[in-house]
Amino acid sequence: MLIPSLALWGVLEESSAVEFCLREPYPALFPHVLKQKGGLFLNRKLETAIAYFFTLNGAFVIFILVGIFALLLSSSFAAWQDVGFISFLTDRVWNPSGFVASHFGIFTKIVGTLMVTAGAMLFAVPLGIATAAYLAEVASSWEREIVKPVIELLAAVPSVVLGFFGIVVFSPLLARIFNLPNGLNALNGSILLGLMSLPTIISIAEDALTAVPKEYKEASLALGATRWQTLSRVIIPAAGSGVTAAIMLGIGRSLGETMTVIMATGNALQFPSDFFSSVRTMTATIAIELGEVPADTTHYYSLFAIGFVLFSMTFLVSLLADIFLHRAGEVKKL
Amino acid sequence: METSSVIQVKKLNLYYGKFQALKDVNMEIGKQEVTALIGPSGCGKSTFLRTLNRLNDLIDSVQIEGDVSIDGNNIYDKSCDVVALRKKVGMVFQKPNPFPKTIYENVAYGPRVHGVKERKKLNAIVEKSLREAALWEEVKDDLSRSALRLSGGQQQRLCIARVLAVGPDVVLMDEPTSALDPIATQKIEDLIRELKEKFTIVIVTHNMQQAARVSDSTAFFLNGEVLEMGQTEIMFTRPLDQRTEDYITGKFG
Incomplete structure (x- = not known):
């Protein structure tokens, strides 16, 4: 076509x-x-x-x-x-083939997904915005020409390669640092997802920062503000909508990511107690189980229902990002 | 050294890469006077203005030679504190550029970055500055309104208040009324006449009448050089250079 x-x-x-x-x-x-x-x-x-x-x-x-x-x-x-819709969302137990009674509760998976995503954002947001600020405000043109393609390359790394990296590099590293039996846990997944969402956050946030009229910057500097004050008090707030949209898109990226988290988080079914627990995300559950589930069973439909919940979440996040991006477009005009 | 001049410029040369934008500029700017810089577009007026608060530092390719002294200190000396300089030498831009913040936050921004934290003190500075900029009466009922909702003329007076809040000695104005209507322009001009009681003002303008109305001294720039400088009255009635006369009477520019 x-x-x-x-x-x-x-x-x-x-x-x-x-x-x-x-x-x-x-x-x-x-x-x-x-x-x-x-x-x-x-x-x-x-x-x-x-x-x-x-x-x-x-x-x-x-x-x-x-x-x-x-x-x-x-x-x-x-x-x-x-x-039942409520118990589907709130039941902590996911045991589709229980001997006595089957459980189809995805609460643990929602928590797993949110935990890994939150962990990813915890370091990807500050790092991403700082990098964007560096590119937009600090870097000289030749520095920008080196760093930007490198960031784009990071986006081009296949998720399975990152997952592999998680297994062979981060897992032993985390295990050694925190003295764990193995490093396949929520933290590992968070780090990898953070890396994956960095390019999105950086490029959208940089666009937003670059779009801030230079008149604001000049006004601030002419008042005797330092570059750092100008950046933190004028430029970033003026680009607020765009930066928020960048974060939202980063979140969206993390929520939906599958292969990396399957490989890096250990996929345990129990309720996670902290970031050193193995978690299984919603995406991982679908990917792992859908290939083996008998069609037209409750288990089969439940996997679709997980997909629906996930879809709703990413849809909401994308929608918010879109709203913020539109608002950013309006702010640009001086 | 003359006591009445705050700014002394000696043999100032400025290059953008290979292009020389200012050639051997010498100038003395009097204390609590309004000095107008006139000349056709691209003749270096704005560039010159921006050397006085080192705003040209933002451009990578700029090279500056010569001496610019303010209150006897060379501002291009290595020991010069640019933050302190810009605190002393404020600037109003061509297009009103209030921050996308409230009226209050705009005026309080300067004092805040210079470390004023106490709310009472800030309130007092905001009110005083807005009064000085002849905007207080129009905005006092709602300082939490977005500055972007003000009219163009009000925005420009807000920008002036924002500069005054920092407590400068010198105020640089880069065609401050070129984006405004005649009534707003008149208000700004009235304001300039009031402000010169306290501040030294350097104003770039394309408008000959404006230069004649508000300034005490005028400098005429052409192709990066100051062709003529002197008392505005004399310059506008008996210019020394033929080219000055041609420009003032509108033969070119």
């Missing part, structure tokens, strides 16, 4: 997408189109067809999303009918 789309864009060379959508219903807005003759001119029918084609592409994406949502929700209902 991509190749014909690109070819069509080639034909439409000069038209922007917005203009393209408006031109059909309101040709008067675009007199130059009416005047065009010969090669570039496309007849009405073809233009309409192309417009429909692009609209269809857009609709397709929405359809997929709605489809996923519907599938998750309908399967989830099947699970909640058997388990």
